[in-house]
Amino acid sequence: MRSPFLRSFRIFFSALVLIGFFIVFSDFKNIIPTKYINILLYFQFVPSVIKFYDLRSIAAAGFIAVILLSLLSGRTYCSFLCPLGIGMDLFSRIGGLFKKKFRRFGFKKPHTIIRYSLLTASVIVVFIWGIYMLTLLDPYSIFGRFMTYFAKPVVILINNFVAGILHKFDVYTLDHITIKGFQLLSYSVPAAFFILIGTLSLTKGRLFCNMICPVGTLLGLLSKVSFLRIQFDESKCTRCGRCSVGCKSSCIDFLHYHVDVSRCVDCFNCIDICPDKALSYSPVKLKKKPHETDLDKRKFVAGSIMLLLGLPQIARSQEKTAPVPKKESTVKENKTSPVSPPGAGSITDFNRNCTACSLCITTCPNGVLQPALLQYGVTGIMQPVMDYHKSFCTFNCTKCTEVCPTYALSPLALEAKKLTQLGKVNFIKDNCIVKTEKTACGACSESCPTKAVYMIPYEGNLLIPETNVEICIGCGHCEFACPTRPYRAIYVDGNTVHQAAKKPENEQSEMEKPVEFPF
């Protein structure tokens, strides 16, 4: 096929996918139903592999489809389905607007040693150490973090700006949303990758995909035997070299009529560019060996690095501080384990399966999920952890378990979630307002959805909290609501393995329905 329709179709399709992912990750109103999110996620390679390993079911076989697709058509995944790849194409175009040179690529040697080392290392590390390296390098997860850490706050800032204008006209269709932001250190890895990938894609097209991305390298290996590929018709080629210059994978060696299919992402730009219709996307024919050429390179300094670094600060500055009560609490909470999200099952299993794509973090309507720093140890960096100082887990919600593409958070029915104990409540009486100030409070107990925290008589007319760990589900609402600082008087200590909470028992009130006014 030589039709320019190929390229148009690629651009159209990939734009849809990118917009879809953009909406899913910045959907701060939780409008998109989970089933649509899951369709997008189904074909994401690394999450699908991990989910399949857990489930061994066709419901998680998206990656098999991708493998078959690659054997048939080459690395079309990289151009059509990978949101990071599509995003890089967009960046590359932007780069071209800055400097035309950034869109003149030319054939380059493959970074064979680097890319195969990274692929091998990723696979080996997964088996002997953990998912850590994949967490860092999986393109979908990288994209998810970019969206969650950087793009979503911008979307919310825009929302707030528009909401503010509407508000002046007494319209409340949009509401102002407080951007809570993460701990500053959490931004380090995503920011480093954003600088790396941003620079590479602005100036050098798909170099990241062909040098670093383990999924790209793996699919590149499969593509070496793919049925369909870009090929030269030597009789038509005039060796003008435009295809090579326009190839963002730098994989066309026009002097030797050769396309390095392990790097070609099937963007079909070359077919479109070729004035002689010498390139076609067609069933495989045998090829000659490639030959190396070299072109000058120039480096580009991304002008927006400062903005990128400044963004977390803007986000964090929106969080206003609450006044501190007059007396400071004295007893430090003794947290032995972090609280992992619902559906995690156990922290070990969870750490093994989560690629830190951050979809749960961005989806959580309460913002209780925060990227971990070292709570789970070095290997669990950026994986979601429940932060009950930021927020609490809404009783009537299973959103995070619905969207997780790897099943690190496996689906929980709402009724099951309401009886899943993520951690256990601990009460520190010596920090409690009722004891230290001798005034009423009860913020913890009123927040508790199961009444695992309830009030018992204390001095005089006062009531003081008491806990029933058996029916506690560890949602953290008590810890969130507790007004004591710096230490809370009540907190949740995580369960390393989630447990079943007892269903709260409740007896019918003995109070009679009144027949007369009691006053």
Added chain:
Amino acid sequence: MRRRDFLKKSAGAGLAAGAALSLGGYEKLWASSPGSAKYDMVALMGGQPEAMFDLGIQELGGMGAFVQKGQKVLIKPNIGWDVIPELAANTNPLLIKRIIEHCFKAGAKEVYVFDHTCDNWVNCYKNSGIEKAAKGAGAKVVPANSENYYQQIEIPGGVKLKSAKVHELLLSTDVFINVPILKDHNSTRMSCCLKNMMGVVWDRGYWHSNDLNQCIADYGLFEKKPALNIIDGYNVMVKHGPQGVSKEDVVQMKSQIITTDWVAGDAAAAKMLGVETEKIEYIPIAHKMGLGNMKLETLNIKRIKM
């Protein structure tokens, strides 16, 4: 700034003077207000929420006695919790709808509804049924989930609560109608009129850590007071309040109290709940501060059984 401070202090002094007046004098203070009526309180029992309100407001001279043509009205229900109406943690949506209808009938230009919720606000607004009911009646359902919507106010004479951040609509609307649901409360023992004000302020944690009962009473000093308090006593959560666990916590009392005096409203509500008024500490404190009258026997109460 100094002059403003002076004026504020004078206003506070005026209030203190009002507090010093005898009970009779206190009633006269209310008598001069535009919302004056034959009764201090109308208590109803045995009907549906809407029917009870129709009858009750009529006894107080109709909504027109409180809402003038072209005015903006703020209705503040309790929407604090992410539960269904049957569990009675939030104000009955049918009642809210009917109140809004009365406001528009009286010529209100705009009616607003909000609450600073405890649970996730989107879920609360939705699952309480109030968002749908209020929008259906033509009101604007307004978010209160962000500090951006709040403005700093002073509370002259407050013992513990001397300032607060309140929702801007409380300041920009002309008429304020308080529509609490009567509930058990785990630490103050009852949530009703005065306690419902914790949903118009931003920082509730401050109240909790600085003598909750005193703060609840202190807030009552703030100049923007409800013209009407409509207590939803249709389904009443008598234990495990204010959130509740299940329907076993609820008794169907089919009652409603409408009053211009929120301390009296709270005192009557306490009787309904079967709790000694003295035990609900903010009520006697508010009474002593002159915010209202908890001595029900001195009030002119219209009791209606349907």
